[in-house]
Amino acid sequence: MTRDQESGARSQESASSFQLPASNRKHSLIGTSPQRIEGRAKVTGAATYVDDMQFGPNLLHGMLKHSPIPHGIIVRIDVSKARALPGVRVVVTGEDFPGYTGLYLKDRRIFALDRVRYVGDTIAAVAADTPEIAQQAVDLIEVEFEPLPGVFDPEFGASPEAPLIHPELGNYEAVPFIFPQPGTNVSNWMKVRKGDMDKGWAEADLVYEHKYRVPHIQHVPLETHVCVAQQDVNGKITLWSSSQSPFAQRNLIAKALHISHSKLRVITPYVGGGFGCKAGVSMEGAAVALAMNAKGRPVKLRMTREEEFYTTFVRQGLVAIIKMGMTQEGRITAVHNRFYWDGGASTEYGTNITRAAGYSGTGPYYVPNIHIDSLCVYTNHPVGGAMRGFGMPEIHWGIEQHIDQMAEKLGLDPVQVRLINCLKDGDETLTGMIMHPTGLSQCIQKAAEAIGWTSPPAPLLEGEGSHKRRGKGLAAMWKAPAMPPNPGSSAIVRMNEDGTATVSIGGVDIGQGALTAMAQLAAEGLGVKIEDVRVNTVDTDYSPYEWQTVASRLTWSMGNAVLQAAENAKLQILQTVAEAWNEDINDLDIIDGQVVSYRSEESRSLRDIAVYGMQRPDGTWIGGPVLGRGNFMPEYVTPLDPETGQGPRAVVHFTTGCQAVEVEVDEETGEVQVLKIVSAYDVGRAINPDMVRTQMEGGAVQGMSTALLEGIILQNGVPRNPNFTDYRIATAVDAPLELESIIVEVPQDDGPFGARGVGEHPMVPTAPAIANAVYNAVGIRIDSMPITSEKVWRELAKTRP
């Protein structure tokens, strides 16, 4: 049996019933850190991103007309002046494309039709010969609104008094695991009910409740959203798109525009960062809509930095009310959590974030008695989408500060409290799933040790009498890939005449290093050097299917497909050689591109056989071009009961980890400087340990940036800081002096060589770890993100006599 079959995952049948013997797995490349395979292209400026592609003078420039008001009825749209402007080639509005679209809940239109729901909502699009003309045309579109009262707070939005933002909610199509509440603004209500709450509270020595807030965040990829769409004479449309989801874009846009999947082709070259905002579809549908009317001319749509801040996707805001019971010894007895998500004007993607928050809503702890409500609430705010961690940084901000607060009130060490409660192999999670082997305790111990948890803070540079104070803090985390139960991956490994291999995948390298990890897996599975493997970027006409590049799932899911495809190619080659040499296949192997026989000690380069086949002793030929195939799809995820959130297997697995930080707080200015961040994560098996560390480093600094600096300021729905001067992200000066990354490896039963993902996790616990460290330094608890100097200073001022 293959590894995949043993673990219950679906494994495509191999070319024959024969399976490679386990001894053939040498692991020589796995756990090594070859350099990024596209590194040279990226440091020379040769790497091509969508905006770098050349479409000639025929290119049209698209631009969107956005709503200036947060909520209102569209009384009239007049595009006649825009259409009449010389150089304007296309103007489209909602009337041209009235259908709904969306990933989990179809509640979004490509263009607003009867009503606008946020500042930035797309009302119309134009395509013109130059960007200047396009801008003029957008300005000439006249729109008359009848303003409606808005919803700018999720708790209010969930109340019966709130005006309805989607009165048609009851008619929207939703996937079966999303539970919209028609007649309200709640587009998903995820419930978890377990145990006996009265008993849980009775057993507790301390019951404590506190409210925590997280603002909207922007992903800030350095490359803004950009795409080019073009229709050919047969009606087929090509979309060049900076995307994490070429296949999901093809699927959603094809359905929304009623075109066949085979008539839409999505090509994704290099992508300048995503962090979730380029998952799913945001503005790409508008580009395709323009192209369908552009008489064959290509149309480019590129978001300005200002548009990027609020018109594509943002991270949802959260109000979390956390109530926890704990015994004197530090054992959690009960948790009652209410999450009010500020989902924005559409929650087509956000509904699943709130679901993930529900089934992860205790944090990484064993809790016997649970009552969790995770409510996705429509507001007249920018559209919430996926962002690195998918709900986890938001809920852990409260949960991990709460643990520290409980521990302090009970006089306990927060590290010990976490070690007592953290989930261990065989524990039941909040949804009734049995926890798989996990290195969470190890991560907590190692992070604490590396930050010097039990030793006093390092002395201040300025010495005694300084107005700076140092403190340490720590936070743990868990996160599962949040996705439908059946997201598929597939891969093709093609052999070339020179014995090299070309790997085709449908997942995207958005900077995380997927191309390199896949090259390693393919080289390992096939038995060639990594230099002899080429991995293609995505073109849906030629690349095999991949659901999306999200959820930290590529190394695990696409990795399985690639490894299987490489092994499948290897098997085909060895079968040919075995027959030609009249040998037992078990005596054959491929090492560094040479087929070798352990028995006859013959060897032959792949160059000679992988395409042309081999000659039998009688002079006839066998074999032929080798094409290895692999696919993977988890088959074991079960539905959860809508009323209790209980079910045998909510998710595929959880990646767990812990971060510990040391900070210095200036008591005079309130400024927080992060001196050191230690990250420890259980990645199952690090395929490329150095790249795993780069994810931990980048995630930690991104988490730090959101913790200290970031938040979209929304005043009555109007974004006030959509630029880098007013929305600061961490720079090289803000980055910690030291970052330490610790890899823990407790293998994943169905991961390639035991690997599971770690792309998102390193920013999940950073913010609460910093908040805990600030408290440790100066005794100030900041429960609303970000921890600005102003907030710290104000709180400190209150404590002064």
Added chain:
Amino acid sequence: MNHDIHLIVNGEAYLLSVPAHHTLLQVLREQLVLTGTKNGCEAGECGACAVLVKWPGADHAEPVNSCMVLAPEADGAEIVTIEGLAHDEQLDPLQEAFITTGATQCGFCTPGILVNARALLDRTPDPSETEIREALVGNLCRCTGYVRIIDAIEMAARAGREVAR
């Protein structure tokens, strides 16, 4: 209205007719198709568009956000973009160091950072960590957390000193 301007870009001389309102960034990317220089904000706030500019009469080049320079203002300037950092297939030590240390992820900030770091090392061959961090303050990177970029610049500085020795 168009202007005729002379530019030397990566050692090649050009006479170009440029619209008065176009930026140097647009001229490089759209007219010369030197697309290695990136557009991250068009507002002088991210550093993705940085190039080295030696203004007429100046004795050395300085890093400049090309989105903030109107093309006619660049008349007579000598410019080095990311495409001009390597010579005869030989990568700049900074480029080598960025690959070796893993200082690039999505790569979108990388050209601007490399160009800016080249200017730093030309000015200060042996920068302290603080000097490196301060030199990079106008270059945003959302992926790496900066630490490996700093390591890479330190590594290239060491390599440069060894060559000089």
